[in-house]
Amino acid sequence: MSAIRYELIKTDKQTGARLGILHTPHGSYETPMFMPVGTLATVKTMSPEELKEIGAGVILSNTYHLWLRPGHDIVKEAGGLHQFMNWDQAILTDSGGFQVFSLSEFRKIEEEGVHFRNHLNGDKLFLSPEISMEVQNALGSDIMMAFDECPPYPAEYDYMKKSVERTSRWAERCLKAHKRPKDQGLFGIVQGGEYEDLRKQSAEDLVSLDFPGYAVGGLSVGEPKETMNRMLEFTTPLLPADKPRYLMGVGSPDSLIDGAIRGIDMFDCVLPTRIARNGTVMTSSGRLVVKNAKYARDFCPLDEHCDCYTCRNYSRAYIRHLIHTNEILGFRLCTYHNLHFLIQLMERVRQAIREDCLMDFREQFFEQYGFNKPNAKNF
Amino acid sequence: MSAIRYELIKTDKQTGARLGILHTPHGSYETPMFMPVGTLATVKTMSPEELKEIGAGVILSNTYHLWLRPGHDIVKEAGGLHQFMNWDQAILTDSGGFQVFSLSEFRKIEEEGVHFRNHLNGDKLFLSPEISMEVQNALGSDIMMAFDECPPYPAEYDYMKKSVERTSRWAERCLKAHKRPKDQGLFGIVQGGEYEDLRKQSAEDLVSLDFPGYAVGGLSVGEPKETMNRMLEFTTPLLPADKPRYLMGVGSPDSLIDGAIRGIDMFDCVLPTRIARNGTVMTSSGRLVVKNAKYARDFCPLDEHCDCYTCRNYSRAYIRHLIHTNEILGFRLCTYHNLHFLIQLMERVRQAIREDCLMDFREQFFEQYGFNKPNAKNF
Ligand SMILES: [Zn+2]
Ligand SMILES: [Zn+2]
Numbered sequence: 001m002s003a004i005r006y007e008l009i010k011t012d013k014q015t016g017a018r019l020g021i022l023h024t025p026h027g028s029y030e031t032p033m034f035m036p037v038g039t040l041a042t043v044k045t046m047s048p049e050e051l052k053e054i055g056a057g058v059i060l061s062n063t064y065h066l067w068l069r070p071g072h073d074i075v076k077e078a079g080g081l082h083q084f085m086n087w088d089q090a091i092l093t094d095s096g097g098f099q100v101f102s103l104s105e106f107r108k109i110e111e112e113g114v115h116f117r118n119h120l121n122g123d124k125l126f127l128s129p130e131i132s133m134e135v136q137n138a139l140g141s142d143i144m145m146a147f148d149e150c151p152p153y154p155a156e157y158d159y160m161k162k163s164v165e166r167t168s169r170w171a172e173r174c175l176k177a178h179k180r181p182k183d184q185g186l187f188g189i190v191q192g193g194e195y196e197d198l199r200k201q202s203a204e205d206l207v208s209l210d211f212p213g214y215a216v217g218g219l220s221v222g223e224p225k226e227t228m229n230r231m232l233e234f235t236t237p238l239l240p241a242d243k244p245r246y247l248m249g250v251g252s253p254d255s256l257i258d259g260a261i262r263g264i265d266m267f268d269c270v271l272p273t274r275i276a277r278n279g280t281v282m283t284s285s286g287r288l289v290v291k292n293a294k295y296a297r298d299f300c301p302l303d304e305h306c307d308c309y310t311c312r313n314y315s316r317a318y319i320r321h322l323i324h325t326n327e328i329l330g331f332r333l334c335t336y337h338n339l340h341f342l343i344q345l346m347e348r349v350r351q352a353i354r355e356d357c358l359m360d361f362r363e364q365f366f367e368q369y370g371f372n373k374p375n376a377k378n379f
Numbered sequence: 380m381s382a383i384r385y386e387l388i389k390t391d392k393q394t395g396a397r398l399g400i401l402h403t404p405h406g407s408y409e410t411p412m413f414m415p416v417g418t419l420a421t422v423k424t425m426s427p428e429e430l431k432e433i434g435a436g437v438i439l440s441n442t443y444h445l446w447l448r449p450g451h452d453i454v455k456e457a458g459g460l461h462q463f464m465n466w467d468q469a470i471l472t473d474s475g476g477f478q479v480f481s482l483s484e485f486r487k488i489e490e491e492g493v494h495f496r497n498h499l500n501g502d503k504l505f506l507s508p509e510i511s512m513e514v515q516n517a518l519g520s521d522i523m524m525a526f527d528e529c530p531p532y533p534a535e536y537d538y539m540k541k542s543v544e545r546t547s548r549w550a551e552r553c554l555k556a557h558k559r560p561k562d563q564g565l566f567g568i569v570q571g572g573e574y575e576d577l578r579k580q581s582a583e584d585l586v587s588l589d590f591p592g593y594a595v596g597g598l599s600v601g602e603p604k605e606t607m608n609r610m611l612e613f614t615t616p617l618l619p620a621d622k623p624r625y626l627m628g629v630g631s632p633d634s635l636i637d638g639a640i641r642g643i644d645m646f647d648c649v650l651p652t653r654i655a656r657n658g659t660v661m662t663s664s665g666r667l668v669v670k671n672a673k674y675a676r677d678f679c680p681l682d683e684h685c686d687c688y689t690c691r692n693y694s695r696a697y698i699r700h701l702i703h704t705n706e707i708l709g710f711r712l713c714t715y716h717n718l719h720f721l722i723q724l725m726e727r728v729r730q731a732i733r734e735d736c737l738m739d740f741r742e743q744f745f746e747q748y749g750f751n752k753p754n755a756k757n758f
Contacts, residue, residue, distance in 0.1 A: 041700065045707045048692075070675060070700040078678055078696060086692045296449060299457055313465045317457060321420065321449040328424045328707055 004185025080140030383564025459519030651717035
């Protein structure tokens with residue numbers, strides 16, 4: 001039996017969105033879910049206890065970053081990533097592919113793998129399906145991702161076709177190189193950019209390899225939201241209903257809802273943690289830049305409708321002061337609130353699926369958050 | 380009745396060190412005690428809940444820094460510093476004097492007060508006994524400090540004499556300007572550098588003004604530890620036994636023990652929090668620079684004899700990785716451990732006073748920590 005199993009509970013009558021349970025070697029989690037990102041074996045500013053208090057289930061960590069620092073050998077020697085970082089719930093690791101293509105200025109793609117330069121010091125590095133699997137097996141994550149190419153947006157059709165075919169060959173090599181299929185579930189990644197026939201080809205190639213789960217990659221890379229939604233609508237029906245579907249790198253509230261509506265079960269994004277460290281939070285009435293001077297004497301909580309630790313105990317004025325003076329507690333409080341916000345949002349999405357009213361929920365939420373305003377921000 | 384009251388429980392038969400209780404408007408705390416420093420209304424990296432878990436009692440905050448950011452008017456509007464920062468235990472604020480003399484490059488001392496420049500942007504500022512009291516009254520700390528001059532070390536006798544006399548006149552003005560004596564206890568600060576007759580004059584001046592507590596200032600400013608200990612031995616007997624005594628800016632383990640031995644009840648220092656953010660911790664067998672490469676594969680806790688949250692859950696290898704990659708959790712974990720270490724040390728000092736064996740404890744602790752080694756470090 002695979003390490004990862006997906007149980008479909010029901011679908012929303014309004015949209016077809018899926019309520020399910022993701023079973024992992026480190027616990028079972030309701031979907032659709034949002035996964036906080038812990039790039040370097042820590043969700044920035046948070047302790048594991050805080051993440052659990054917020055209701056985080058699965059967290060994500062980055063293979064490329066851990067490969068470089070501290071090195072997967074050290075994590076393995078520590079007993080694996082769970083032990084190393086004191087996290088006893090599930091962990092998903094990406095393949096390193098995205099960082100190779102987003103962080104490195106120089107890279108050369110060959111059939112065997114990718115030559116590139118370390119983003120820290122420029123050293124030459126080489127990553128391949130086999131190396132990515134070796135590193136992820138050493139990390140011991142519950143969910144591993146196949147090593148894929150992440151083409152830029154937009155990409156020419158001919159380039160994308162070659163890339164999709166290579167990604168399929170790499171996916172097959174990943175399956176062969178994966179040494180711990182009983183402990184770790186390996187997901188395939190559907191690519192193809194905005195070309196429907198290439199998405200179809202990619203999905204068919206990967207489904208024929210029978211992965212325990214599938215990611216939709218190459219979205220949220222700069223394309224309009226309509227394009228992302230259209231590609232999701234096209235792609236998710238090509239994936240088996242009894243496997244989980246993961247939309248990579250998506251975390252704005254509207255995209256989480258729109259992704260769930262299109263049959264996505266799992267999301268991850270650095271957005272809530274990254275903007276928090278810049279003093280920006282998501283609230284029930286939209287984005288709030290708490291570091292702005294106008295909040296200097298505002299003694300209300302970040303979000304009056306939020307019952308998180310931050311909102312129960314601290315004012316905008318205090319948090320603004322902390323952010324303004326670069327105090328770590330400020331970054332902690334904003335991160336806590338933002339993660340709580342997205343995790344609560346997913347709970348509300350699941351509740352709406354239970355009640356067959358996800359489209360109604362979407363309308364309400366978009367209106368209240370301000371997504372329906374002219375010139376609405378991205379998040 | 381004064382806002383602050385000191386209750387002497389017993390003295391150690393070996394050394395005369397005092398076991399006592401400090402009663403404040405926000406709780407009663409056993410002494411000798413170490414007070415963590417929360418410069419800008421936050422003990423860097425920590426939450427209030429963590430500080431309580433560690434056993435912190437009173438925390439210190441800096442008047443000068445809060446005066447500039449966010450401004451004492453905002454803190455007052457928030458309902459005072461306790462409310463602003465979500466801390467329901469006692470708070471001590473310094474006078475701003477030390478920062479005026481340590482942070483500002485330009486300053487001009489007059490009888491009325493001190494002209495100087497803001498360390499942030501160079502703006503001209505003026506601080507006086509009356510302004511310091513106004514700011515501290517607005518902050519609403521349980522313990523306020525008189526505005527004093529902190530002369531550099533070493534200082535000429537003639538300069539020091541004039542400074543001590545001015546500090547006494549300023550102390551009297553502070554008492555007059557202090558508007559909330561029922562809510563906030565104002566401590567006088569004995570100055571006089573390394574001149575015994577000036578220490579005596581300063582102590583007599585201040586004692587005649589009948590403050591509810593006294594600080595010994597102008598120590599730990601660069602003089603040898605022997606000089607500090609000698610001045611403490613000389614000064615504390617000049618202070619009334621029924622008032623608390625506070626040694627400002629001292630936090631190395633040896634100085635905490637040696638200060639308690641000389642009749643000091645309260646200490647504060649940025650040392651444990653500052654060195655933590657540089658990846659340095661205090662352990663039962665001495666200082667450990669966990670960010671060093673030699674700990675990259677060390678899966679032991681920071682201190683095998685420590686039962687703090689950090690040591691129960693994380694390895695040196697993980698913490699080294701976090702510090703090395705500038706991850707905030709690393710600063711949090713080291714800060715937590717260091718504060719726990721000093722607060723536990725003070726608990727052990729109090730236990731030794733109870734058992735009349737503080738000098739024996741000192742010998743054991745110094746030996747184990749490494750203070751008896753040739754070329755022992757300062758902490
Ligand atoms: Zn909140
Ligand atoms: Zn510890």
